[in-house]
Amino acid sequence: MSMNFPINRFRGPYNFLSNFWVTPIVYKGVMFPSTENAYQAAKFPKKQWYLFTDITPYQSKVLAYSSALQPFRNMNFDDVKIDVMADLLAIKFAEGTDLALLLIETYPRKLIEGNNHGDTFWGTVDGEGSNHLGELLMKRRQLLVDIMGR
Numbered sequence: 001m002s003m004n005f006p007i008n009r010f011r012g013p014y015n016f017l018s019n020f021w022v023t024p025i026v027y028k029g030v031m032f033p034s035t036e037n038a039y040q041a042a043k044f045p046k047k048q049w050y051l052f053t054d055i056t057p058y059q060s061k062v063l064a065y066s067s068a069l070q071p072f073r074n075m076n077f078d079d080v081k082i083d084v085m086a087d088l089l090a091i092k093f094a095e096g097t098d099l100a101l102l103l104i105e106t107y108p109r110k111l112i113e114g115n116n117h118g119d120t121f122w123g124t125v126d127g128e129g130s131n132h133l134g135e136l137l138m139k140r141r142q143l144l145v146d147i148m149g150r
Contacts, residue, residue: 007109007111009114016103017103017137018113019039020034020036020058022056023092027042028046030046032052032053033053034057035085035088036057037055037060039081040052040063041053041060042077043077082132086140090140093144096148104148107141107145113131113134
């Protein structure tokens with residue numbers, strides 16, 4: 001396989017790139033089962049985070065969009081969501097971990113979070129979108145390559 005061929009879906013052998021990949025994440029002192037759980041919890045006051053600690057990544061997304069937890073925290077989450085995701089990816093792909101090594105193995109391929117559920121912010125749909133998750137993963141990967149080597 002060509003090293004220039006992009007990874008355009010986080011499925012199969014690249015499922016570990018997905019935020020729905022179950023691996024413990026300790027974010028601000030709270031353990032979550034995935035980056036998705038931690039990301040969705042971060043939208044709310046910390047006193048509600050426990051609701052996201054013992055459910056699946058998909059359930060955390062559904063819960064975050066339900067009316068049960070409104071309102072979101074005081075600040076506009078859109079202003080910080082990219083920074084929150086970058087922090088979570090740094091935890092998930094911490095230097096020296098197996099996941100960091102797997103991420104490094106994708107170098108230098110472009111990472112594209114292709115999806116069919118309409119997310120053109122974090123990924124792309126039919127090649128259209130911002131692909132912020134893919135971009136953050138590539139930034140994290142480059143940092144790891146610089147630190148740990150390839």
